[in-house]
Amino acid sequence: MTWVLRMFSTSIGKKQLMAVTGLLFLLFLTTHLLGNLSIYGGSPAFVAYAEHLHALGKLLVVAEVGLVVALIIHVTLAVILFFENRRSRPVKYAVDKSGGGGRTFSSRTMPYTGLLILGFIVVHLTTFSHHIVDQTTRNIFQIAVAVFSQKLYLAIYLLGVLVVAFHVRHGLWSAFQTVGANHPKYMPFIQKLSIVFAVIVAIGFGSLPLAILALR
Amino acid sequence: MSGKTINLTLKVWRQPGAKAPGRLETYRAENISTDASFLEMLDIVNEGLTLEGKEPVAFDHDCREGICGMCGSVVNGRPHGPERETTLCQLHMRHFADGDTVVIEPFRARALPVVKDLVVDRSALDQVMAAGGFISVNTGQAPEANSLPVPKDKADLAMDAAACIGCGACIAACPNASAMLFTSAKVSQFALLPHGRPEAARRALAMLAQMDACGFGNCTNHQECEVECPKGISISNIARLNREFIKAALGSAEELPVIK
Numbered sequence A: 001m002t003w004v005l006r007m008f009s010t011s012i013g014k015k016q017l018m019a020v021t022g023l024l025f026l027l028f029l030t031t032h033l034l035g036n037l038s039i040y041g042g043s044p045a046f047v048a049y050a051e052h053l054h055a056l057g058k059l060l061v062v063a064e065v066g067l068v069v070a071l072i073i074h075v076t077l078a079v080i081l082f083f084e085n086r087r088s089r090p091v092k093y094a095v096d097k098s099g100g101g102g103r104t105f106s107s108r109t110m111p112y113t114g115l116l117i118l119g120f121i122v123v124h125l126t127t128f129s130h131h132i133v134d135q136t137t138r139n140i141f142q143i144a145v146a147v148f149s150q151k152l153y154l155a156i157y158l159l160g161v162l163v164v165a166f167h168v169r170h171g172l173w174s175a176f177q178t179v180g181a182n183h184p185k186y187m188p189f190i191q192k193l194s195i196v197f198a199v200i201v202a203i204g205f206g207s208l209p210l211a212i213l214a215l216r
Numbered sequence B: 001m002s003g004k005t006i007n008l009t010l011k012v013w014r015q016p017g018a019k020a021p022g023r024l025e026t027y028r029a030e031n032i033s034t035d036a037s038f039l040e041m042l043d044i045v046n047e048g049l050t051l052e053g054k055e056p057v058a059f060d061h062d063c064r065e066g067i068c069g070m071c072g073s074v075v076n077g078r079p080h081g082p083e084r085e086t087t088l089c090q091l092h093m094r095h096f097a098d099g100d101t102v103v104i105e106p107f108r109a110r111a112l113p114v115v116k117d118l119v120v121d122r123s124a125l126d127q128v129m130a131a132g133g134f135i136s137v138n139t140g141q142a143p144e145a146n147s148l149p150v151p152k153d154k155a156d157l158a159m160d161a162a163a164c165i166g167c168g169a170c171i172a173a174c175p176n177a178s179a180m181l182f183t184s185a186k187v188s189q190f191a192l193l194p195h196g197r198p199e200a201a202r203r204a205l206a207m208l209a210q211m212d213a214c215g216f217g218n219c220t221n222h223q224e225c226e227v228e229c230p231k232g233i234s235i236s237n238i239a240r241l242n243r244e245f246i247k248a249a250l251g252s253a254e255e256l257p258v259i260k
């Protein structure tokens, strides 16, 4: 099996692992958002969604373990790639303005938005996860109200969502390109989808605390 | 001939040798015809330097008609200068305004070390080519042209990929100094044709392994390479290399070669 390790330690191999794990997170973001949108059905719908989710039991644990493994792979490779890429140009340009216009704000900031997201995930899990926060005495709606009533957490959450949106804006199309899915008919659509998806993430998740506080 | 001339301030990277430290030196480029090419402008400046008894600026060039891939420096932060799909030798001074300050630096990458001034050592690109950028055929009579049908669209794409002149601007433009555009173009020009298919898996792995061993960075899809490539090589070639890698890594019996 050493061949698998060798293949995935090449530059393309590492990038493809980044892409596949990244696509998994996009899938997670999609389901996470769809589920949480239940808040627009009122707090009982939101609480019912959470209860149904937790009722999945073992299935949920499998998904969680899968996401944690993917996160470890994604972050470890990101760190390796970041330092390898820094080493590849020891002498910087005196003029570095990238006037060609290939780079975007999102593509430029991927390592940094990634790092911020990691921090955000920690804060988010410690404030919401049923593994950490006791949900027997309070339901998820009450917890969310309590968290978002604190200005600091509300700000961290909104900022976190924005950072995720920027990461996704480059990450989505980039992942497709890296796994080789670049096609003259579909790529323009995928590139637009990147932007649309980022906007949906920003507005979709960003509106949740406002909806929750409004229903309080 | 317009007969128009301009004066420029040049800031040129001067470095006497590979190990020696370098720095930007300021020179005046006076009475430069707007019909001159960028390299001709450098020739004029060098003539002046030579007459003053100074060392002329070393820069690479050969064909001066945009086909050999020898020229190339970073002009005001852009490999081959500001014009799209234009090599430095084909860039004309009419794209500059009188009084402009022009900063000229060598391509920067660990894998393309500076030899002198603006000249960089691009043997890493040759090593990538030597690793697999060929097809193995027995010599002999040319085969009958129609014995291997090549669809027109595939032939066109292969031709587009083969337009890469190996100048290295993609590496210079890449924020990660990755050579993916070059390598993917070279892999693609064979992978797209039936003649290249038998060795496609071996070739993709060998060229990738060599590219990694040379110390290039990893592609993170900034697309700067495509924008700066003088031959307009598309990043869809990079996606093709990514596909060829999957086929070779997971779908063929080929092993990743060990590069010493």
Ligand code: SF4
Residues within 6 Å of the ligand: B163, B164, B165, B166, B167, B168, B169, B170, B171, B181, B182, B185, B228, B229, B230, B231, B232, B233
């Ligand atoms: S892909 Fe373009 S920029 Fe890169 S070496 Fe080939 S011609 Fe030069």
Ligand code: FES
Residues within 6 Å of the ligand: B060, B061, B062, B063, B064, B065, B066, B067, B068, B069, B070, B071, B072, B087, B088, B089, B090
């Ligand atoms: S000198 Fe040959 S391409 Fe510029």
